[in-house]
Amino acid sequence: MGALFAILQAATVALVLALAYRPLGDLMARIYTSDRDLRVERGLYRLIGVAPRVEQSWQVYLRSVLAFSVVGVLLVYLLQRAQAVLPFSLGLPAVPEGLSFNTAASFVTNTNWQSYSPELTLGYTVQFAGLAVQNFVSAAVGIAVAIALVRGFARRGERTIGNFWVDLIRGSLRLLLPLALVSAVVLLAGGVVQNFTGFTEVATLTGGTQTLPGGPVASQEAIKELGTNGGGFFNVNSAHPFENPTAWTNLFQVVLMLLIPFSLPRTFGRMVGSPRQGLAILAAMASIFVVSLTALSLLEAGGAGTAPQLAGAAMEGKETRFGIFGSTLFASTSTLTSTGAVDSMHDSYTALGGMLPMLNMMLGEVAPGGVGSGLYGMLVLAVIAVFIAGLLVGRTPEYLGKKLGPREIKLASLYILVTPTLVLTGTALSFAIPGVREDVESTSIWNPGVHGLSEVLYAFTSAANNNGSAFAGLTANTPWLNTALGVAMLLGRFVPIVLVLALAGSLAAQGKVPATAGTLPTHRPLFVGLLVGVTVVVTALTYFPVLTLGPLAEGLI
Amino acid sequence: MATTRSTARTHWVALRAMLVLTLLLGIGYTFAVTAIGQLALPAQANGSLLRSTDGEVVGSRLIGQSFTDAAGEPLPEWFQSRPSAAGDGYDGGASSGSNLGPENTDLVTAIAERKARAAELDGVEEADVPADAVTASASGLDPHISPEYARQQVDRVAAARGLDEAEVAALVESRIQARDLGYLGEPTVDVLQLNLALAELRG
Numbered sequence: 001m002g003a004l005f006a007i008l009q010a011a012t013v014a015l016v017l018a019l020a021y022r023p024l025g026d027l028m029a030r031i032y033t034s035d036r037d038l039r040v041e042r043g044l045y046r047l048i049g050v051a052p053r054v055e056q057s058w059q060v061y062l063r064s065v066l067a068f069s070v071v072g073v074l075l076v077y078l079l080q081r082a083q084a085v086l087p088f089s090l091g092l093p094a095v096p097e098g099l100s101f102n103t104a105a106s107f108v109t110n111t112n113w114q115s116y117s118p119e120l121t122l123g124y125t126v127q128f129a130g131l132a133v134q135n136f137v138s139a140a141v142g143i144a145v146a147i148a149l150v151r152g153f154a155r156r157g158e159r160t161i162g163n164f165w166v167d168l169i170r171g172s173l174r175l176l177l178p179l180a181l182v183s184a185v186v187l188l189a190g191g192v193v194q195n196f197t198g199f200t201e202v203a204t205l206t207g208g209t210q211t212l213p214g215g216p217v218a219s220q221e222a223i224k225e226l227g228t229n230g231g232g233f234f235n236v237n238s239a240h241p242f243e244n245p246t247a248w249t250n251l252f253q254v255v256l257m258l259l260i261p262f263s264l265p266r267t268f269g270r271m272v273g274s275p276r277q278g279l280a281i282l283a284a285m286a287s288i289f290v291v292s293l294t295a296l297s298l299l300e301a302g303g304a305g306t307a308p309q310l311a312g313a314a315m316e317g318k319e320t321r322f323g324i325f326g327s328t329l330f331a332s333t334s335t336l337t338s339t340g341a342v343d344s345m346h347d348s349y350t351a352l353g354g355m356l357p358m359l360n361m362m363l364g365e366v367a368p369g370g371v372g373s374g375l376y377g378m379l380v381l382a383v384i385a386v387f388i389a390g391l392l393v394g395r396t397p398e399y400l401g402k403k404l405g406p407r408e409i410k411l412a413s414l415y416i417l418v419t420p421t422l423v424l425t426g427t428a429l430s431f432a433i434p435g436v437r438e439d440v441e442s443t444s445i446w447n448p449g450v451h452g453l454s455e456v457l458y459a460f461t462s463a464a465n466n467n468g469s470a471f472a473g474l475t476a477n478t479p480w481l482n483t484a485l486g487v488a489m490l491l492g493r494f495v496p497i498v499l500v501l502a503l504a505g506s507l508a509a510q511g512k513v514p515a516t517a518g519t520l521p522t523h524r525p526l527f528v529g530l531l532v533g534v535t536v537v538v539t540a541l542t543y544f545p546v547l548t549l550g551p552l553a554e555g556l557i
Numbered sequence: 558m559a560t561t562r563s564t565a566r567t568h569w570v571a572l573r574a575m576l577v578l579t580l581l582l583g584i585g586y587t588f589a590v591t592a593i594g595q596l597a598l599p600a601q602a603n604g605s606l607l608r609s610t611d612g613e614v615v616g617s618r619l620i621g622q623s624f625t626d627a628a629g630e631p632l633p634e635w636f637q638s639r640p641s642a643a644g645d646g647y648d649g650g651a652s653s654g655s656n657l658g659p660e661n662t663d664l665v666t667a668i669a670e671r672k673a674r675a676a677e678l679d680g681v682e683e684a685d686v687p688a689d690a691v692t693a694s695a696s697g698l699d700p701h702i703s704p705e706y707a708r709q710q711v712d713r714v715a716a717a718r719g720l721d722e723a724e725v726a727a728l729v730e731s732r733i734q735a736r737d738l739g740y741l742g743e744p745t746v747d748v749l750q751l752n753l754a755l756a757e758l759r760g
Contacts (some may be wrong), residue, residue, distance in 0.1 A: 005740045048573040063564070067571040075575055119650055129583040136582040137575075165574060172578060177586065184590045185598075191619055194594035194602040199650055202606075202614050204622050205752055206632060211650040212604055212617055219590035236652040239695035241619035242604065247742025305659030311668045313688035317654040320639070320689055320701035323743035327695075344695045345654035354658075451658040473656030554660060 006297060006325040009251065013329070016255050017262050024259065025266020025278070031174050032147045032167060033271065041169055048165065055160035058505025061148055062498060064164035065141060069108050069494065072134055076104035079130040080122075089123030090198050102482040107131050109493035110138035110370055112224070112231030112340055112468035113459075113485060115476040119235055124196060124215055131231060132220045136180070139227030139260075140171035142372030145497050146264060149376045150271045152504030153400045156512045161504045175260075176227060183222035183256055190252070191245035192218040217242055225256035228370040230340035230468045238330065238343040239319055250326050250343060254333045261337050261368035262286075264375040272400050276523040281378055284531040288367035292360055293332040299353035300324050304555070308350055317345030328353075335360035338370030340468025347447070347455065347471040351555030354471070355547060358458055361465045362543045363535055364419060370466065376500045378531075383412040383503075385527070385534040389520050398519055401512035411503045418495045420542045422464035422488045427457050427546065429484065436480045444481060446473030454550035459485060464492035607749060610757065616749050621700040623647045624752065631678060634717040636702070636710050636755070638748045639689050640671060643697025655693045668692065679713045701745035704733045720758060728754055 045052045080095035106113040144167035151161050197214035204210050217233045221243055238244040269278020300314050301324050308314040318327045327344035334341045335357040346357050366377040387409050390397030397404040430440045445452035455471040462469055463485040594602030605618045616622055623646045624635035631637050644651040657664035671691040676683040687705040707729045715725040732751045736742055
């Protein structure tokens with residue numbers, strides 16, 4: 001019976017996404033290819049001083065992305081430092097330097113890692129004028145970069161890949177804002193709060209008192225899921241009844257996280273003039289998703305481990321209204337997109353169940369990944385897959401009529417090396433640097449034994465892949481982790497973006513080679529299988545050794 | 558020099574774009590949603606507050622409470638909520654799970670103790686105590702328990718209040734919330750609302 005309800009719940013999500021795939025994918029293709037500006041957009045372009053019809057080379061596009069992100073980090077940092085004098089701050093003091101840096105890096109990079117407990121640290125103004133804005137624009141930046149790469153595949157012999165400012169404004173205004181507004185009202189109807197009342201004391205039934213929090217939560221919640229950001233308004237994120245009150249709001253939030261990432265393959269297919277190429281990418285993403293969700297659900301329903309066995313089920317850190325499957329569906333969705341929101345505490349999952357969210361992130365956030373970043377990550381893997389297929393049969397690799405020469409392959413290879421390097425180096429340094437090691441072991445780690453290593457590994461995996469979820473027992477608000485994770489988030493976001501835009505530039509400059517009998521068809525099941533294989537093998541080979549030291553040791557011994 | 562100038566110009570554009578978007582997406586959007594919430598859905602927007610019969614706010618239908626004495630001992634005349642890791646228990650200013658791992662001995666010990674206590678309090682076998690009764694929720698504010706845990710507590714609550722067991726059992730059955738739309742999530746019982754209804758029974 002439980003299994004049937006679980007399957008129905010997953011089928012509902014699949015049905016909604018299937019219905020949205022064409023209209024939303026086509027809408028996004030129109031948004032990013034249209035020649036027409038809305039009147040309000042023309043006003044904005046004048047205000048910020050850009051000429052919307054002037055296209056940018058990849059270098060100028062990149063410089064714009066970076067400049068915008070630098071300004072974002074500075075603004076979010078300054079807002080936190082000035083919290084004491086901002087309105088609606090609930091009397092909270094300025095956020096300390098190290099934590100402000102970490103949080104600024106976190107929200108600008110679409111990671112939304114939270115070293116802090118929001119109830120105790122952040123007033124409303126920092127949340128809505130700082131963090132919520134980054135929830136919108138970091139998502140818009142991710143989609144913009146993905147669209148720039150798609151233009152690289154679609155164009156022939158051109159120097160330019162679009163105009164970043166136009167992509168940013170259109171993504172924010174035409175796509176994210178209307179969707180967020182509607183979603184926020186739906187969440188409101190479900191019971192998510194939206195007020196400025198601060199904390200209220202109530203006298204309880206037994207004569208005690210209870211503190212109830214308030215805040216502009218629904219507005220932030222909508223864009224948190226829609227933009228695959230994941231930063232909770234409250235400490236426990238979407239497990240909090242004021243962020244996620246019911247089983248149906250839980251399902252709604254799952255749909256919001258998946259909506260744009262799963263529709264972008266359609267946009268890609270449309271823009272390169274072959275929707276079936278988009279379907280192939282979608283198929284690769286969806287098959288990984290289904291397998292991972294099934295595995296996690298079975299592991300948690302199985303409830304292996306001393307504590308779950310004793311309790312009778314793996315309900316530690318899970319909410320009654322969601323149950324096991326509502327929790328695993330959310331956890332899989334949140335870590336396979338780059339959202340990182342949680343509706344249950346991954347730290348308390350069964351040992352192997354807790355490894356699954358980690359593995360999901362280690363895949364590089366491509367199934368379906370974050371808004372935009374999932375598509376560009378998967379397209380880079382497609383380039384690698386085509387290259388490997390080319391090596392096998394001894395032909396020059398081509399993808400979508402573009403020759404994949406040494407430059408393209410070098411950029412793609414560097415791309416897949418960035419996050420593993422950050423994850424493994426960061427984890428290793430945490431246990432290798434004298435002084436830091438003691439601090440990590442005594443202050444940061446919460447659970448003893450190998451589970452403690454898993455907490456640190458999870459943190460760097462989450463930061464470098466811009467996910468933001470955590471084994472939340474870890475105390476990350478220390479000088480080392482605030483700095484190291486902040487740097488990992490910035491490098492894990494922007495080094496890949498540099499490589500992707502360089503790839504876009506180099507592809508756009510090429511002509512188109514006609515398909516011949518020797519061209520590998522990239523819309524068939526064979527290629528989908530190859531792409532999934534490449535994604536899994538790259539991850540497995542990279543991370544298997546460190547996983548044996550953490551979750552595998554805990555779960556299998 | 559030319560690159561310095563163009564870099565400065567790009568950052569100037571970026572700053573203006575960020576400020577304009579902050580006005581629109583930060584302030585404009587947030588206040589628009591707040592206005593909609595306060596005008597069209599004020600009950601939800603303000604925390605789904607629950608009032609007792611005399612009109613006093615006693616909590617939120619979405620946020621759980623503890624029904625214990627000052628020392629944290631369960632009060633037998635009230636249905637008990639799940640264990641909580643939020644502050645001293647159900648602290649709405651400090652939501653938190655325990656984050657204890659599956660092999661953590663602290664968690665194993667805590668579960669064993671809770672199991673023994675719940676079994677003793679409700680006069681049932683330890684093996685029959687449901688999982689939600691001995692595990693802390695993710696939020697520490699879980700307003701619900703499973704129907705099984707609610708049923709387990711019926712005899713004890715009835716005895717403590719001098720009420721008919723069948724009457725309390727019927728109240729519990731009437732308070733079981735089915736899965737959303739018939740198949741989403743799990744069946745639940747909202748503890749605060751159940752206890753409010755229980756207080757009415759006595760009166």
